[in-house]
Amino acid sequence: MFKDLTLPQWMSLPPLPDWDGLHPFVVHFPIALLLTAPCLVLLAAIAGHRGKGVAVGGLLLMTLGTAGAFVAASTGRAAAELADVLGPAGPVLEEHEELAELTCFVFAALSGLYAILTIAAMFQCAKSKRAPMAVLNVLFLAAYAGATLIVLNTGHLGGRLVHEFGVSIMMPEEKRAVEPSDRPDPMTSEPDAALAPAISDAASSEISSVGVASEEGT
Secondary structure: OOOOOOOOHHHOOOOOOOHHHOHHHHOHHHHHHHHHHHHHHHHHHHHHHHHHHHHHHHHHHHHHHHHHHHHHHHHHHHHHOOEOOOOOHHHHHHHHHHHHHHHHHHHHHHHHHHHHHHHHHHOOOOOOOOHHHHHHHHHHHHHHHHHHHHHHHHHHHHHHHHHHOOOOEOOOHHHOOOOHHHOOOOOOOOOOOOOHHHHHHHHHHHHHHHHHHHHHHO
């Protein structure tokens, strides 16, 4: 009953790209996570002893964003090997890669530092003075604000490569999918050599039948 049932194309999974083509799919997630994490850090600092859960959430976002940054940098390096980079786009790509690596290591250090602050806050007594932890959180947020400038400039250079210089990945021939525009048009393309005799015979038979029908009609 359901043997001939076919699902519409939008309900099927698209083909997964290789590692060197995965960069556009993963690069935006770490940016969003890393820029959202300081909001939770600030809320945790304001809430003090009651904001431990919020602090853990901020640390989780920071850790996931840092891990995603490493993945984005790795896929970016793989994509750069296949990229068609000419002229002034070369220095921009080089600076983009350097800032991406710097982003990974800076946020790895910040994540480790905030993990220490979070653990220290968990063991802090509720009645103890909040001033030291508040100062540490303010200093951490100041350092984090400087690190976000690295993220923003890295993303800006990536946007320039694509939208200003038109850098694209030159996929190898064996990895390229057949696009609809590359497929032969059945109305204009010549028939396959193996099918040509059969098509010719069918056309001849059709013409003969039309001729016989015309004679009978006259």
